[in-house]
Amino acid sequence: MKNVYDVLLERGYIEQITHEEEVKELLSKERVTFYIGFDPTADSLHLGHFIQIMVMMHMQKFGHKPIALVGGGTAKIGDPSGRTDMRQMLSNEDLIHNGNMLRKQMEKYLVLDGENGYVANNADWLDQLEYVPFIREIGSKFSVNRMLTAECFKQRLEKGLSFLEFNYMIMQAYDFLELERRFGCQMQLGGNDQWSNIIAGVDLVRRMDSKSVFGLTFKLLLTSEGTKMGKTAKGAIWIDSSKTSPYEMFQYLRNVEDADVENCLRLLTFLPMDEVKALSALEGSEINKAKEVLAFEFTKIVHGEEEAQKALDAARALFAGGGDSDSIPTTEFSKEKFEVGLPILDLLMEIGLIPSKAEGKRLIQQNGLIVQDVLVSDFAQVLTLSDFKEDVLMIRKGKKVFHRIQLKD
RNA sequence: GGAGGGGUUCCCGAGUGGCCAAAGGGGGCGGACUGUAAAUCCGUUAUCAGCGAUUUCGAAGGUUCGAAUCCUUCUCCCUCCA
Numbered sequence: 001m002k003n004v005y006d007v008l009l010e011r012g013y014i015e016q017i018t019h020e021e022e023v024k025e026l027l028s029k030e031r032v033t034f035y036i037g038f039d040p041t042a043d044s045l046h047l048g049h050f051i052q053i054m055v056m057m058h059m060q061k062f063g064h065k066p067i068a069l070v071g072g073g074t075a076k077i078g079d080p081s082g083r084t085d086m087r088q089m090l091s092n093e094d095l096i097h098n099g100n101m102l103r104k105q106m107e108k109y110l111v112l113d114g115e116n117g118y119v120a121n122n123a124d125w126l127d128q129l130e131y132v133p134f135i136r137e138i139g140s141k142f143s144v145n146r147m148l149t150a151e152c153f154k155q156r157l158e159k160g161l162s163f164l165e166f167n168y169m170i171m172q173a174y175d176f177l178e179l180e181r182r183f184g185c186q187m188q189l190g191g192n193d194q195w196s197n198i199i200a201g202v203d204l205v206r207r208m209d210s211k212s213v214f215g216l217t218f219k220l221l222l223t224s225e226g227t228k229m230g231k232t233a234k235g236a237i238w239i240d241s242s243k244t245s246p247y248e249m250f251q252y253l254r255n256v257e258d259a260d261v262e263n264c265l266r267l268l269t270f271l272p273m274d275e276v277k278a279l280s281a282l283e284g285s286e287i288n289k290a291k292e293v294l295a296f297e298f299t300k301i302v303h304g305e306e307e308a309q310k311a312l313d314a315a316r317a318l319f320a321g322g323g324d325s326d327s328i329p330t331t332e333f334s335k336e337k338f339e340v341g342l343p344i345l346d347l348l349m350e351i352g353l354i355p356s357k358a359e360g361k362r363l364i365q366q367n368g369l370i371v372q373d374v375l376v377s378d379f380a381q382v383l384t385l386s387d388f389k390e391d392v393l394m395i396r397k398g399k400k401v402f403h404r405i406q407l408k409d
Numbered sequence: 410g411g412a413g414g415g416g417u418u419c420c421c422g423a424g425u426g427g428c429c430a431a432a433g434g435g436g437g438c439g440g441a442c443u444g445u446a447a448a449u450c451c452g453u454u455a456u457c458a459g460c461g462a463u464u465u466c467g468a469a470g471g472u473u474c475g476a477a478u479c480c481u482u483c484u485c486c487c488u489c490c491a
Contacts, residue, residue, distance in 0.1 A: 160487075251445080258446050285444040319445055358456060359438080366439040366453070380459090398438075400445055 003028040004062040010273055011266040013055055013218040015192045018202055023214050026186065032064045034187035035179050037122070037172065038106075039071035039079060040098035041090065044240035045105050047229065047252075048191075050302070051221050051267055053109050055189060060110055066117045067183055068106045070099045073126030074172060080165040081152035081193045095123075105239055109301075118183060122175050138174055141207050142200070150196035169200050176201030177208055185213070192217045221267065229260070239302055246303045247328050250311035251400070253295035261290050269297035318402050330404040338407070341382040344371070351405070353397050363397065370396040 005027045008014050017023055026032055036052050038045065045053070056066040072095050090098070103119055106112065112119045147153065147169060153161060176198075179185035188198050198215035205213045221229040237252050238244040256264055262280035265271060271279075271293070279290035292312070300308035310327035318328065331351045345360045348369075354360040363369050364379045372387060372394055387393060391407035 255445060258444095261446090285446090287446075288444055291444095291446080315445080356456065357458095359454080361459095362453060363439065368439040398440090 004059055004064065007058055007062075008055065008218075011276075012263070013051070013058075013267060014216065015219045016195055016217045018199060018215040019212075022212070023187070023216065026214070027062075027064070032059075032187060033067060033183050033185045034059060034064060034189055035067035035069050035120075035176075035183075035185050036189050037069040037071050037074070037175065038102055039075040040095050040102050041075055042236075043098045043101040044238045044243055045102060046236035046238050047249075048221050048236070050239065051218060052189070052191065053106065054268060054301075055218060056110055057270075059189075060117060066110055066112070067179060067185055068103070068110065068112055068117070068119050069175065069179070070102055070119065070121040070123075071175075072096065072099045072121045072123030074122055074168060074175070076123075076126075077168045077171060078165055079168050079172075079197075080156050080161060081168075081197065099123075101240075120179065120182075122171075122178070125178050126171055126174070138170065138177075138204070138208075141204055142170060142173075147200075150200075152193065152196045169197050172197040173200040173204040176213065177205050180205050180209065180211060180213055187214045187216060189216045189218070191220050193220065219267070221264075229256075241303060241307075245329055246299050246307040247311045247314055249302065250295045250299045250308070250315060253298055254291050254315060255400075256291065256294070258287055261287060261294060264298075265290065265294050269294065269301070271297060328402050328404055330406050332406045332408050335385065335407050335409060338383060338385045338388070341384045344369075344376065344381045344383055345379060347383060347405070348395075348397075351395075351403055353395065353401070353403055368398050 003024065005024045036056060038049060038052070056068070060066055075090065075095055075098075099121060106119070111117050147166075148157070150169065152169070153166070156165070172194075176185070176188050188201055190198055195215075195217050198217065202213055202215045205211055236244075237249055253264065253268075262276065265276045265279060266273075269276070279293055282290050292315075295315075296308050296312050299311050307327075314327045344364075345354070345357045348354045348360050349357065354363060360369075361379045364376050367375060367377075369376045371383075372389065383393070385407075388405075388407060393405040393407075395403045395405065397403070
């Protein structure tokens with residue numbers, strides 16, 4: 001029987017680890033309670049977070065117990081790690097709302113029933129801390145000299161760092177202590193940008209409770225160019241299907257660069273490693289198969305098999321033969337709108353395909369718009385019911401963006 | 410609290426009275442080439458009913474025929490001093 005540690009290592013998740021031998025042994029012997037924190041800065045997780053979820057899923061498969069920690073308290077401070085500027089402050093209501101949304105999402109992928117896994121919110125303890133007792137008890141355990149040498153503050157020391165954010169590390173360290181006391185949490189995992197925060201926690205638990213706890217970080221999901229993956233012009237690739245449709249998510253992965261395929265297959269799917277290797281070994285246009293598998297598998301994990309299949313079918317239909325399918329982005333319109341005729345630019349605006357009419361004109365002037373398989377050359381064109389075929393109108397922007405207009409009564 | 414420097418279009422960054430809707434780069438978008446890839450090349454990148462109009466250079470006023478550029482106040486940021 002393999003150990004999770006070996007699996008994580010083999011798939012390439014692991015970046016840094018506090019005590020390699022001990023962790024390896026611990027994970028092979030006991031059910032280990034571990035945690036990963038997510039600050040509720042938005043109302044959905046995104047692709048970048050999902051790597052953490054994947055690790056938690058791997059861990060849980062091997063019987064370990066995840067604590068999904070919602071950072072309702074720490075989000076009020078804002079993690080300066082990897083940031084060049086201060087985060088925008090969120091209102092309390094937003095934080096609560098976002099926290100609930102994240103919690104719901106995590107419950108889809110992990111068993112968090114209080115038996116095999118837990119959900120916690122650090123606002124529960126952080127919000128009630130009293131300043132003087134806290135800095136007396138916990139603050140005394142930190143050396144400012146040492147904190148300042150931490151990687152996560154380095155950049156900010158040049159740009160400016162508020163005292164508020166400087167406290168983030170201490171809060172996160174305190175979380176670990178609190179979770180160790182409440183749940184017997186023995187490990188904290190996180191993205192590599194969390195390394196300084198994690199070791200601060202490991203140290204704190206040692207000093208306070210003389211217990212050995214461990215930290216482990218994973219690779220961040222980066223493109224081969226070194227930029228963060230999962231960002232598009234429109235924003236992040238969200239897990240929430242109302243923010244990013246399964247089809248869009250599928251397309252995003254279908255279009256990753258060749259160089260990133262292997263990494264994504266390892267980190268974002270559960271395919272056995274020999275299969276991953278076989279797929280990544282494909283060359284030339286063959287690699288498209290690997291991309292398709294990647295897109296399908298990941299969409300399946302996030303949205304389920306049915307949605308993944310729909311996205312796959314839609315993609316194949318559109319790119320192979322221009323047919324239509326029902327899972328590409330669709331907007332419904334009432335017939336009356338087209339009885340009088342709707343200028344094409346107005347339609348594009350309404351479905352959000354263009355941000356302004358000027359941009360729409362440019363698009364058309366540059367031969368980038370195709371409606372019902374016909375290149376649009378006149379931006380003043382007006383669409384009427386006669387342009388529809390069986391109540392459907394297919395719009396294609398550029399080479400890859402499709403949108404369907406569906407008529408209803 | 411004192412002294413100095415600065416806030417420019419999505420981002421970085423030029424511009425110090427008219428030639429500025431504002432150089433250059435990045436990013437985005439479209440096209441060509443391809444494999445729904447990368448690299449490369451071309452075009453484009455404030456808004457609006459069309460060569461015209463309207464709104465932009467931290468905010469509000471002012472000077473001027475005319476301001477991103479000058480003046481006043483406010484605001485935010487940075488550096489040095491305390």
